[in-house]
Amino acid sequence: MLINCAAYRDGVKLADLSVEEISDYLERKDCFIWVALRDTTDAEIEKMQEEFGLHDLAVEDARHGDQRPKIEEYGDTLFVVMHLVEIDGPELSVGEVSIFVGRNFVLSIRNRSKQNFLGVRARCEREPELLRLGSGFVFYALMDAVVDLYFPVIDDFESELESIEDHLFDKGEALANIAQLYELKSKVMLLRHAVVPLMEATGKLHGGRVPQVCSSTQEYFRDVYDHLVRINSTIDAMRDTISTAILVSQSTVSIEQNAINKQLAAWAAIFAIATVFTGIWGMNFKFMPELQWEYGYAVALLVIIAVCGMIYLYFKRSDWL
Amino acid sequence: MLINCAAYRDGVKLADLSVEEISDYLERKDCFIWVALRDTTDAEIEKMQEEFGLHDLAVEDARHGDQRPKIEEYGDTLFVVMHLVEIDGPELSVGEVSIFVGRNFVLSIRNRSKQNFLGVRARCEREPELLRLGSGFVFYALMDAVVDLYFPVIDDFESELESIEDHLFDKGEALANIAQLYELKSKVMLLRHAVVPLMEATGKLHGGRVPQVCSSTQEYFRDVYDHLVRINSTIDAMRDTISTAILVSQSTVSIEQNAINKQLAAWAAIFAIATVFTGIWGMNFKFMPELQWEYGYAVALLVIIAVCGMIYLYFKRSDWL
Amino acid sequence: MLINCAAYRDGVKLADLSVEEISDYLERKDCFIWVALRDTTDAEIEKMQEEFGLHDLAVEDARHGDQRPKIEEYGDTLFVVMHLVEIDGPELSVGEVSIFVGRNFVLSIRNRSKQNFLGVRARCEREPELLRLGSGFVFYALMDAVVDLYFPVIDDFESELESIEDHLFDKGEALANIAQLYELKSKVMLLRHAVVPLMEATGKLHGGRVPQVCSSTQEYFRDVYDHLVRINSTIDAMRDTISTAILVSQSTVSIEQNAINKQLAAWAAIFAIATVFTGIWGMNFKFMPELQWEYGYAVALLVIIAVCGMIYLYFKRSDWL
Amino acid sequence: MLINCAAYRDGVKLADLSVEEISDYLERKDCFIWVALRDTTDAEIEKMQEEFGLHDLAVEDARHGDQRPKIEEYGDTLFVVMHLVEIDGPELSVGEVSIFVGRNFVLSIRNRSKQNFLGVRARCEREPELLRLGSGFVFYALMDAVVDLYFPVIDDFESELESIEDHLFDKGEALANIAQLYELKSKVMLLRHAVVPLMEATGKLHGGRVPQVCSSTQEYFRDVYDHLVRINSTIDAMRDTISTAILVSQSTVSIEQNAINKQLAAWAAIFAIATVFTGIWGMNFKFMPELQWEYGYAVALLVIIAVCGMIYLYFKRSDWL
Amino acid sequence: MLINCAAYRDGVKLADLSVEEISDYLERKDCFIWVALRDTTDAEIEKMQEEFGLHDLAVEDARHGDQRPKIEEYGDTLFVVMHLVEIDGPELSVGEVSIFVGRNFVLSIRNRSKQNFLGVRARCEREPELLRLGSGFVFYALMDAVVDLYFPVIDDFESELESIEDHLFDKGEALANIAQLYELKSKVMLLRHAVVPLMEATGKLHGGRVPQVCSSTQEYFRDVYDHLVRINSTIDAMRDTISTAILVSQSTVSIEQNAINKQLAAWAAIFAIATVFTGIWGMNFKFMPELQWEYGYAVALLVIIAVCGMIYLYFKRSDWL
Secondary structure: EEEEEEEOOOEEEEOOOOOOHHHHHHHHOOEEEEEEEOOOEEEEEHHHHHHHHOOOHHHHHHHOOOOOOOOEOOOOEEEEEEEEEEOOOOOOEEEEEEEEEEEOOEEEEEEEEOOOOOOHHHHHHHHHHHHOOOOOHHHHHHHHHHHHHHHHHHHHHHHHHHHHHHOOOOOOOOHHHHHHHHHHHHHHHHHHHHHHHHHHHHHOOOOOOOHHHHHHHHHHHHHHHHHHHHHHHHHHHHHHHHHHHHHHHHHHHHHHHHHHHHHHHHHHHHHHHHHHHHHHOOOOOOOOOHHHHOHHHHHHHOOOOOOOOHHHHHHHHHOOO | OEEEEEEEEEEEEEEEHHHHHHHHHHHHHOOOOEEEOOOOOOOHHHHHHHHHHHOOHHHHHHHHHHOEEEEEEEOOOEEEEEEEEEEEEOOOEEEEEEEEEOOOEEEEEEEEOOOOOOHHHHHHOHHHHOOOOOOHHHHHHHHHHHHHOOOOHHHHHHHHHHHHHHHHOOOOOHHHHHHHHHHHHHHHHHHHHHHHHHHHHHHHHHOOOOOOOHHHHHHHHHHHHHHHHHHHHHHHHHHHHHHHHHHHHHHHHHHEEEHHHHHHHHHHHHHHHHHHHHHHHHOOOOOHHHOOOOOOHHHHHHHHHHHHHHHHHHHHHHOOO | OOEEEEEEEOOOOEEEEEEHHHHHHHHOOOOOOOOOOOOOHHHHHHHHHHOOOOHHHHHHHHHOOHHHHHHHEOOEEEEEEEEEEEEEEEEEEEEEEEEEEEEOOEEEEEEEOOOHHHHHHHHHHHHHHOOOOHHHHHHHHHHHHHHHOOOHHHHHHHHHHHHHOOOOOOHHHHHHHHHHHHHHHHHHHHHHHHHHHHHHHHHHHHHOOOHHHHHHHHHHHHHHHHHHHHHHHHHHHHHHHHHHHHHHHHHHHHHHHHHHHHHHHHHHHHHHHHHHHHHHOOOOOOHHHHHHHOOHHHHHHHHHHHHHHHHHHHHHOOOOO | OOEEEEEEEEOEEEEEEEEHOOOOHHHHOOOOEEEEEEOHHHHHHHHHHHOOOOOOOHHHHHHHHHOOOEEEEOOEEEEEEEEEEEOOOOEHHHHHHHEEEEEEEEEEEEOOOOOOOHHHHHHHHHHHHHOOOOOHHHHHHHHHHHHHHHHHHHHHHHHHOOOOHEEEEOOHHHHHHHHHHHHHHHHHHHHHHHHHHHHHHHHHHHOOOOOOHHHHHHHHHHHHHHHHHHHHHHHHHHHHHHHHHHHHOOOOOOOHHHHHHHHHHHHHHHHHHHHHHHHOOOOOOOOOOOHOOOHHHHHHHHHHHHHHHHHHHHHHHHHOO | OEEEEEEEEEEEEEOOHHHHHHHHHHHOOOOOOEEEEOOOOOHHHHHHHHOOOOOHHHHHHHOOOOOOEEEEEEOOEEEEEEEEEEEOOOOOEEEEEEEEEEEOEEEEEEEOOOOOOOOHHHHHHHHHHOOOOHHHHHHHHHHHHHHHHHHHHHHHHHHHHHHHHHOOOOOHHHHHHHHHHHHHHHHHHHHHHHHHHHHHHHHHHHOOOOOOOEEEEHHHHOOOOOHHHHHHHHHHHHHHHHHHHHHHHHHHHHHHHHHHHHHHHHHHHHHHHHHHHHHHHOOOOOOOHHHHHOOOOHHHHHHHHHHHHHHHHHHHHHOOO
């Protein structure tokens, strides 16, 4: 579905174009075209391939979806795939945006995502002195918008991790904690899948040999790269912390078990002693003088209670109960 | 066993050849030969070595089988080994395809696999403008076909993992889960064995110095490389997840044990108390007034039941039972 | 907030400047300006950007804060971010210092930190022969001061780790140890976050291609780099040790549990035997000769005590009790 | 001890030499000398050093033994150390072979190994067209022979691992499994010690800058390198699998323990209930009507058996027994 | 404290010098000076700095101590720090040696170590043909001596590890084993701290670009490098083995616990059955014919013993007892 299609000259919008006019404007040296599509049909993509002369393999990737993030050069044209990661309740939803960047055009195709980039276009149009840098700057602006979406996701992860950590040493929470940590780790891995390949690819857009189209905006790409490195190092730290937290949770289980075992042992001892006493006075020996005493029974009960009480206190003091 | 042997010119099949005609056509500059064998005998391979002038070491590897995936240059000729990984019930079966690619010939030898590449040949013959690129394109088409076979395998692994994850926190499933995870990990490692060396080798077929025969099809090999990188990163994520899942399974065992221990402790306490009560009234003291009461027995039973019931409720409320 | 603003020539202070005079002195070839700010407002930063002609992206990073440590080149100017890590009771507090280093100026902005760098300025002014090296040396002096602050932090970590290790094999300390190790690991990771990116960036300030501004002070930056490498290797060793220590703590839990289980088993055996004996003599058989003996009861008690005592000793000797 | 000493020209043996004749033949440009020693004395080595003009450091290493595998260049001469790994019952025995390869000589010294390389010499002499390649080919042949000895070792490891895996989930086998896995891991590490450094060194004998003496046999060394890479990747996979298997073994212990605990709990419950019943009817209340019934005892026994039986069945159905 | 100070020409000692004469001899082109100090005061170091013209930063490091091993170039002079690791009872003591190597001098400063290098000087003086190579050779000789000291340490570690392994599967040794493994790991890490940075630094003293002073002794430094690589790979293997051994120890704890639990369960069952029997015959039913039998008691005891015995045997055969 076509969202937007316009030609720009010197950082200022010339005109909104229909799809058919694209090829006319492409021939003009002084302007560039910015097209935005979403959830495209095969027919739309083929139309675009024709207008812009895109490479078969890239178009097939864009149509297919489900690519890992990457930046590929096909002659002068860059083909870029990025993941759109959004928090969707307790789940993560992962959309995809494919971008073709040529000397004088930018074509973005967004799939399976509720995010839109209208704000990016509006902001670019408000800064004509930057938009004048051409398609490379538009590419930067789109990439920056995508990467900015990762920050709230990682913040969300961090607060989720902190809330788990608050209960890490709570009794009886181990199973819930581990399940949540496992869940969180899966989500972190999803984000990592979006970030790491993009970071590696973006690292090639500044310094060293840089594709023509990005050469005048290198410092901007270094900034994006820097953001990705920051996100990545946070992700790595989280993975490490989650692993340790699972290990620690396991330990709390064992320790809790120890405490229960001690209680079990202590109560077993108390009852076992009471049983032995009643057993003794339940024996049928003929000559057991205390059985004849008037207050024998009361004394016996007191003795049992006293002994059990003493043992109870002993365990209490040893912290077993 | 010879499957197929044909000469092509300008992307169009010239003729099906007999083995003896190969050398005649090899001398012609304007065409290339594409031979497909499977489960070859030593004699067949020797015949081919003679016709195409293949290097001893490469031929020995092809005959021997059980190589790790690799791409080796012997002069102008590439020698390629790839693994064919197929799901065979609960097991993985691993076949092997060896490919010799020269300036004007492609020779593929498939061993221990039910897959065939007739579809590859048919598709190539339907696209003469691509087949015109020569033996390098045929090599790409074969490699692409092999790599495409890895996707259903990894999808299968992923759904197997998901189905294990669904039961990850189920009671009493830990042993089964762990056994399945261990099994799955072995299979993932088998696939990794097929993918990683091939990925490394394919990375040298585009960019930088590229073997002559692949130089006009670099973008295609980059595409294959990209697929392999994607599979590899999925494999790495799976390995990580499987390890964590085993760890988590271990935790559920401990946690379940805790629950059992608590129940054990609770019931032990209840019975122990009942035993103590019966023990007390079973003592043989002469003066135990309650023993003489008409409803003493009933009261005693009620007391025992009441006390045990109270303790039961207490444990119930503390979630021990 | 402006702390300090002065111009230097030949290693000697020329004059304290007001903000407005900065641009005048910047034009003079023979001196450099050193400005120190802290907890700046947006207005202050904008003013500075104007005076020194700083790059938009760098200024935005400085204003924003919460960057990872880095050293970036914008034309001739270096933009540097470092973390100030201070022990704040049981917590770590992490501040940030952003430094702009140009051919003839140094601008440092310190945020969220109680540390100040007045000492650095004083020391520099006492060593005019070094200060003569210009803005590169000031940059070194600041960096050296920041890195020197990491040493007491890591020493603190090490003594914390040692005090945990002293209790590592103590009974009943496992939970506390693990909680402390987990806490310590989080803090170590925070410091690592400050150190590793800075180390990587500093590695590019000596040997190979070095930014103009640092070229005459390379040996000093190698020294700083060396300190960072040392801190980093200590951090790595600590992480490794902490992980092992958590593992070991887990083991002590299991071992302690074994000991408790043995005691439980031993006492259970002793009481069970006593119960069986009393049960036997509590049976109602008509002909049980010992029941009629005058000292039968006493003998019975002695037998029970003797048998239980023997078992007790047996367990004692087997180290179960 | 001298095993063999001969001069070759054009791939054909000229003559068996005595040690004294070596220097005569070394001066001739058209032939090379192949000497094999084993378990040498210091005197023998010194004699050889003199004849071939070997470097002090290399000779000291050869005399000393206990080196890690390596390939070092001393001027035109290569000094090579390889480990001979043989299965010796349940143990691995590790011998060593040191090889000096010069432009026109090969000197091999074998220590602490029962393997011999007579077969290598015989095979070389049967293939004069390859032996004609000179000392580089002899070096390859020896290396190939050494590396070929690693394959049966790794096969042996794999079948040992498989036989452990067959018992991995067997009850009560955990300790034996873990001990065997630990043992196996030690042996794998020994083999890895032999393989990894040799692989790294061999990687420098083809492609890039290659020592003079190996330049005409590069493809052969690539083949050996390939074998070493294959062995190494198998070793890595085994290490990973062994670690996982130990982890899994640990899990089976916990799971088995759970099962035992459940049985323990179940039987404890059954006996405790029987005890409570007998306790009740053992109480001394005056008015307990059932005690007077003629079939009271039989009924009581039946009740006890019935109740215990029901509980038994309940546990049986819940899979606790 | 000055140990030794002498000038050498052509590998032969010219004269023992006083500190004041150093500068005179430094000016002569044909000789070099070798000074050895230990546990120096600040004054001594300053004196040396003056005589040899050493760089401030290097001198500060030497004075400060507590550096990580490194080799740094200051102009023509190398500054080297190495750790002296010695076994000191159950502990490791770590000393430090700093070496300055110039074109015509070597200055070594040894701190906190009982090792001395008199033997190195003596050996060098006995081999004038090597000492003729100059200060680079002396540097090699010192480094070789330091590295040689690591071998007995690692041998000691290995025999300690072996003696732990001998008890790895012993009952009740787990805690002691784990504590020893933890201790050993700490010591291994200390040695690793000494070895790894030195290895990395030494790798730059042969092949590629080599500091002037070492260029004629490259093969000797390669030999030292090789020793360090060997030590390092042994260390890595040990770390891996220790980790596995801790894991295995943990397993033995669990397995032992299983065994204890089984015994506990078995004895509990035996006593519980005896208790039930005595309970039955202790019931007060009026009509219990066996109570009236003359040998009822004896039969009852026999029945109890027989049943318990049978159960005992059953458990014995099932390997629970």
